[in-house]
Amino acid sequence: MDSIKKKEDQNKQQLIRQHVDIAKRAVQLYDLKNYPLAKYIFILALEGIVKLQKQETDPELKASLTQKANDYFQLAEQCKKQLDVQNKQLQADPLVQQINLTMLEKKNTVKFEDIAGLKEVKEALYESIIYPNLRPDIFQGIRAPPRGILLFGPPGNGKTLIAKAVATESNATFYNISASNLMSKNLGEGEKLVKALFQCAYVNQPSIIFIDEIDSILKARCENEHEASRRLKTEFLIQFDGANSSDQDRVIVIGATNRPQEIDSAALRRFTKRILIDVPDDNTRLHLIKYYTKDAVTTLNEKQMKELVKKIDGYSCSDIKALVKEACMLPLRKLKKNELLSVDSTKIKPVSIDDFTEAIKKVPPSLQKKELLYFKNLVKEYNKQV
Template identity: 40%
Template sequence: MFSIDSKKLTEFAIIAGTAVSCYYLMTMPSPDAIGANFDKKAQAKSDHNVKRILEDNPDLANNLKNLNTYEKKILADVFIPNSKSTRFKDIAGIDDILEDLYENVIIPLQEFGVDKKQLNKDLKERFGHLVENGLLEAPKGVLLYGPPGTGKSLTAKAVATECNAAFINISISTLLSSYYGESSKLVKALFTVADRIKPCVIFIDEIDSVFKTRSDTDHEVTSKMKSEFLSLIDGLETDGGILMMGATNRRTDIDEAFLRRMPKQYKIGLPDKEAREKILSLYIQNIPLENGLSIKLIAENTSGFSGSDLKEICRNAINNMVKEYRKLPSSKHKDIRPLTAEDFGLTDMPFFLD
């Protein structure tokens, strides 16, 4: 006779129950899951950004209605350029790259970016066919690559300011949220937010940390996020006023599929002597130097330094001088001393030419 073993039945029920719960936990994040990551501070920043965008562009009011939680989270990372934001004039020693970016990215983005109707009439009459083919439009993606501290992030930010575009600097860790299914929702939100507030530059720093050559060991969430990202880039209309920018120290490690979507690529290398002089001038042009010391001499003695290193030695030198100035009685405040080679740490260098 067929009989039911109650112990086995209980075991079966427990196993089935556990499997269903696991499946549910893996596939259905609780509606509050993102809420846990989206703290009050981020919420306030997001609301503040929406307010700022609307102050400058009241006609975007409709675009910024009915935002979902993921879009609100992305909006917390939006930067709206203001009069103090980094511009091209704040970057030295890479004039050729900035000029090329200006002509090939910024001007097309301004002319063809948001609304073709605004296109210069003369240009439209002469080159209308090229506009239709998309050949005069800005490239979809721009990659900046090179050693650390050479001004890649600075340049991406300045591109947004020069285009008067919003800047979304998204960190890979924000996108690679630990909740299953959440990463792709955030990636989608990144693109829908950019579309709502365009013109907009989406900047992904350290792209090699995610878009490195695909491997079988990729976590499922990472692979899904990557494919989602690539297909969303494909869906971008080049005349849509959204520009993707990426930066990396290791271009050779990046997935071919991603590189293909960043057709304009600029290598920003370590500055040569002339570029170092220009960077130093940017920071200490009007500051007196001791007899025998010049910007040229500092540039000659800082081979291998990045823009960031140069800024750092200028900062140290100025701090040394200001530290002493603070200790002086106010009657002596007018005697500001010039900066010395020692302030710049040059006397410690083996090749210091004096």
């Protein structure tokens, strides 16, 4: 019993040291006047200490934890006061109001558990974003997370969904950007919008700026390029990794594209972490078929499911959804118009393997094998560059 109690005490002390180390990191950031991130980390340490304090039975240790919790709360409040001043100045800017209205995702509830497969991708994102946000005392200096992450690969495999899940899992503020958000008919407004966007992301750290179809914004520069487009890219690169940025900031830019070869080389260099979002593997295809057919009556057994999975090798996630929808519609198409309007829903013929075989003829994969091979070769090329 003594050995068990000793082990529990050691684990308890280790957890306390962990939260104290996190708070020390917040103090460092406070001294550097990085109030947004300092506030976030103080709250992180405070939540951990309060949880331990509620579970503690030793009066002396409980009092010590209570004092620590009060100290962290006071420091978080000081950060909040400094941020209120910055926020008041920002909110007066019409561009910031526009960003909050059109780019800030306020109701993002997507989690990794909602996304089938992509185990290696999730692990890479945990290491690059989620763990650094939850353990800022460890991931600093040379271990600091990358500032830019590029999600590339064939279309229809959930790049946007993954970016939203990352923001939810890491408790980060999420800005969803597209070319239409940044382009303006007024000369110079696009650059001001980019600058205001990064200022908002800084104040609301940790933040994720997600740019879907990033090749449409950061396309390779050329001689006959429009001046407004060139200036927008230049401002973006300055804000991304220029004189106004700091290694202490937790503002991460995630770009998604299925045409990475068109991205400007200066922009591509800033995306030091490049992750392939490939077509689903066997297990993921099986999971997707089961998920999309959960509301339909089918006669598919496990053996037929596995045969179907092999037949649709190379299908993207969106292709599989379209295929299942087509297969589920076939029993209805076999009914006459009068029958369709009067038939009992419980007496509709179940979806069979024959329906899926017929659906495959009508819904072929949207991606050719040479396209899939291109992305795999691109990964090898990026690995050589690293």
